[in-house]
Amino acid sequence: MPNLKNPPLKNRERDNRIHIFESIRWYFLRNIVQTKNARKVVLSDGVSITKPYSFGLFYLLILIGLSYYFVDLIVISYFEITPFELFVKRIPNFTNIVSKMITDFNLPYLPRIIQPLIDTIQMAILGTFIGAAFALPVAFLASQNLVKSKVLTNVIKLILSFIRTIPTLVYAAILAFAFGYGTTIGVIATAIFTFGILSKMLYEVIETLDLGAFIAVESTGATKTKAFIASIIPQIMGTFVSLTLYSFEINIRASAILGYVGAGGIGILLDDHMTWREYGHLGVILALLLVVVFIIENISRYIRKKMS
């Protein structure tokens, strides 16, 4: 039965009502920028067309206003203290580091970073696995089409957003108090991060699933559990594996950072060489990292192709 009390509004009417921002936007458009006559075009065959409103200018003004405010906050206040010549004079500091990474490339150093690199990879694998193992059931619980209680799904989604907002580094720093420094906290921090993003990506996929298969299996007399295993799990498994591999790639990149709070792996070395200005060593590590990421990306692309 149609809802007579609150008839659905057309887009524009609804926009007009939502809040002050919308009203300002519409006032701006109708009265300042585009009157109806200005938007009217008469074609050669006499048909007249009214162009739709364009909000581009309005948003552009907001963007420019915000940028101006932020530039004033950061860039202009910086150059009030630091003379511009000094800034220009120090630009070679940056380019020198880059060129030294290439010219001082210290290849004999390579064998000594293999072990930290393996630590980093193991850390990422284990963290991704643990995070993914927890993410799958939680993602099902957070999906609105599978769980009827809207309160439950929303509470879980809120907790997940909360987990995601706290930076991984902070988890690692706090965990270090309880577990001591080393790869263990790296694994746990990676697991928490993976859990956060993976369950979000998963429930977004699950919510778009076609439940027709589930109902069809149920109608053959299967119990809910059996129908779930037969219809939902096969639909989601491929996506689950490929999303897990995707977050594994992210984790490999991120684990270079985790070393900063003492979570082991290759990050500590990066920090040390930067402090001691050993850019040749840094170049070796970065090159190796690039190669490893490239290989892992290709393996995971291959597996994803096999899965789908």
Next chain:
Amino acid sequence: MNPDVQSMYQKRPKTLARDITLLIFFTIVIVWSTQTIHFDGLNPAGIVISRSILDALTKPNLEWLLNFGEGTSIPKLMLETVAMAFLGTILGAILAIPFAFLSARNITGRFASFFGNTLIGMIRTFPIFILGLMFIRVTGPGPLAGVLTIGISSIGMISKLYVEIIEDIDSGIIMALDATGANSFQKIRYGIIPQLTPNFISTAIYRFEINVRNATILSLVGAGGIGFTLTAALAVYRWVDAAAALWGIVIVVLVIEVISNKVRSMLVSGDR
């Protein structure tokens, strides 16, 4: 009765061999990586500390959290963090455009796009902290180093997503414009730009969300923002102060996520 169902069932894709191979592969890899864990019991003092951190989360230092004036003010620090992310995103989103057009296969061909993609991959792998430390040697510690770091490090992901958008361009529209007698400039203005802009902006907003998170940790290396306050408080065991900073981050990131989701769904659906 119905031979179709039976025969189709027989012809179903056989994935058992593949699944078992993958399962064995994953099991070996995971078992191999468990050797990274060296767990020798919890540190008893650490448990007390973890407890007090959790306690502090319920009673953060409100003097900092609600201070809009002089002294340590979480709102001000968060504003600086967001400003860093905002300017950095604009910088990155603009710098990414040439990289993306260079790497799009339908624009520059196979060789140049391979070169461009390698370049993008290198930028993506470059650790953000190292980049931050390099920029600090130019600008000195402060938020400007953060803006530059975020800008350059965003190029990688943004241009990778831009490339996908450019490669998805519907050439039919350009052909249709051709048929109306449009010149090159008009084809770009009415055929290409309207196809790219909404997706480009949506990508930039998505990266902005990530950049706000990155900006919160960047000050660990001295590049401005709230992270330094947080880690300094953790280092001297002032949990209530750390909790104040943490709540600042949580609130701002959540608000930005909500806004970004709303704007992006508006852009994608075209429902203004």
